[in-house]
Amino acid sequence: MTESTEKVVWMKCTVCGYTEAVPEWVLDELALGKRGDGYVMACPKCDEKMIEK
Incomplete structure (x- = not known):
């Protein structure tokens, strides 16, 4: 079994x-x-901006 990296x-x-x-x-x-610049994506819950935590 291999571990995911x-x-x-x-x-x-x-x-x-x-x-x-x-x-x-x-x-x-x-x-x-x-x-x-850091990652940005749309929130799957409210469709607003998500940023790196």
């Missing part, structure tokens, strides 16, 4: 406070800004 990034919504661990490769696919 997939890196996750904890994201937190700036409005409702929802937190979620998101695989880094998913965030790289969603990247709209320049690398190094």
Whole structure:
């Protein structure tokens, strides 16, 4: 059995406070800004901005 070494990034919504661990490769696919600016995505609960926790 092999262990998963997939890196996750904890994201937190700036409005409702929802937190979620998101695989880094998913965030790289969603990247709209320049690398190094930090990850940003839409909250699945309220559709507002989520940022790195």
